[in-house]
Amino acid sequence: MAISLRRRLLTILLSLILLIWLFAVVLTVLHSRSVVLKQIDERLIRYADMGQHTIEAVLGDPQVRHYFQNRATHSESNPFARMTGFNEGQEQVINLWFGESNIQLSENSQRLPKPESTGLITKIVARDDDSSEWRIIYRHLPAFNVWLAVGVDLEHARRNGAATFWQIVLPLLIAMPLTAGFLIVGVERGLAPLQVLAEDIAARNPHAMTPLNIDDIPRELRPVVNALNGLLERLERALASESRFTANAAHELQTPLSAIKAEVQRCLRLETDTATRSMLHGIETRVRRSADTVQQLLTLARLDPDQEFKRNHFDVSELLLDVIADMGGIAHDRDLELDMDFAPAISLTGNAEWMRVLLRNLIANAFKYADAGSVVGIAIKQSESDVELVIENACSPLPSDVYQRLSERFFRPAGQRANGVGLGLSIVQRIAELHDASVQLGAVSERGGFRVMVNWPIG
The missing domain is CATH 1.10.287 (Helix Hairpins)
Structure with a gap:
């Protein structure tokens, strides 16, 4: 399979873009997790600061402090208490400990583990038949013998982070096919000079050996x-x-x-x-x-089907008569009769000398290979679209597969006694190609005979 530079370039570029995109997604995931965790910690610290300030302000009142110290104490029948009117959510909670008594500032609040030290921790917290990961900050107020805990459910925070992540990634997903499309168009335009160069080389004549211009070449x-x-x-x-x-x-x-x-x-x-x-x-x-x-x-050797040559107008009927006159000695020696049907003044465009060689080879073959004493027919006529030359002679029938090989160099059918080297029809075919003409070889009838037809399109 041929290597396609365009396909290879697109594969490499699209693969690199996909890898870069995946790398960016992974970095975004890791960075978003770090940012979410950092934001959670900052929010917990702010809430803990607010809670600590509020507790210090409230418990600064001797009566309120007396109430919590004497009334809100731990007992086996009431190990903890929930207070309504503060926070109805379950994703963020505040717990207080007065000695052994635990107060949760919401009736739906999660009960957090009892503090052991201050600071931020991540801990698995059980709730009913389920458990989840929580981020908790603990503060100790020794002046009032109070522990403050503020916690955030990380699963909920990560769900919010995932939503934010998809909001970031979705434009990338939309941009990916657009990028691929623009990349394909860009590669096509980038390889356009290569296509122009290829067309330039393909359009050159085989005999044009002048160097290619490199001024406009990348x-x-x-x-x-x-x-x-x-x-x-x-x-x-x-x-x-x-x-x-x-x-x-x-x-x-x-x-x-x-x-x-x-x-x-x-x-x-x-x-x-x-x-x-x-x-x-x-x-x-x-x-x-x-x-x-x-x-x-x-x-x-001088005839190249792709070569350029000077073209002139000439009368093919007059040229054919000259060739027949030159070759008349062969017809006389073999006692041949000529049946000629010419249209007068038929003009063609091409190389008259090469056309003379074509006609000479055809007439010579017709005379040399015709049965002695037979009739050779030569007709040339013109229509609106073409000029057609037909030459027929009487000879022994040839096998059907031989006609396809008669234009090959040095090919001579078996049993030929006339002088020849098998190059005449090859030269005829080459000159016909130079003049955009077609050559057809075949039998006159089932009983034998040989017919050659040369057709020149007009214009």
Whole structure:
């Protein structure tokens, strides 16, 4: 599976944001617990200060002090007392101890444990069939022999803290998908220069070896572009070297082949022995075939389906007549009859020399492989949308699977006796691609024959 830079970047960023969010939630929980506990302690201290001040003010009255010291004493029948009118809640309570007597300042108040020392403590306190955790502050007033206890139910405080926590976390939960959405959009926009660079490279012509412009390239992509420019420079040198080699090799091969051909023809004129002449004719045929092969290879090497070239208007009917006139010697030698149906003055746009090569290869194949004494049909017509060339000849039927391979290089069907190297239709296909044309090969009928159709769309 191909690695997606976009998916990888989004996965990393979203994972980091999620981890940071979870870390923030954990910190918020821990901090909120600490803050809640700190606030509870501060509130308990304030209430204890208020209670201590109130007790000192009230018990400063001798009559009130006499009442609590003599009337509100501990007994087995009444170990503690509850006073109404102070605090009706159960989450926060105040307890007083006068000696062994315990007073709870609410009829619903929780009875707190008897004090052992002053200060803040956290203690599990039982209530009916349940128990809960309480935070309690104890104060001792030795002047009046009174213990003061103020307690808060931590479970209730934590429930309130949880509500506050969700009020804090809820915006984060809402912001999380929004952050992910903005992040996806941001990554898409951030990777846009990479997409532009890819489109730039894809739109370049294969023969365009000029370096890519790095002025508008992000700093992070410049090493890649510089490396690509270096590759283009090396590739340009390699292609130039290959082109020079091809041209030089073709020239070096054609020159000695032409010399050998001339020498063989000279020997043929001078030689009278039948066997020797037959051998020299064979040599001449092979030399001519080798020269044709070199010329066809050189032509094929110059034709690149993606290359740009100068296009001109030309009359394809006139060009076809010129090619037929040049190849008329083959038709005459094989006693062929031509059935031509031309529409006059059909104009096409392209490279006239390459089109001449295409027509020459098609006409040469039609003449060479037609049955001797048969008819070769050549028709070209124009419609509103296209120009169509049809060439037909009479020959032995070919297997259906052969037609798909005729455009392959160096492919020749079995049993062919005519001279050829199997490059003609490959060159035709290449030139047709350069001119946005299509080539179709097939049989004339079930009894045999060969038909080639070339279609050029107009415009």
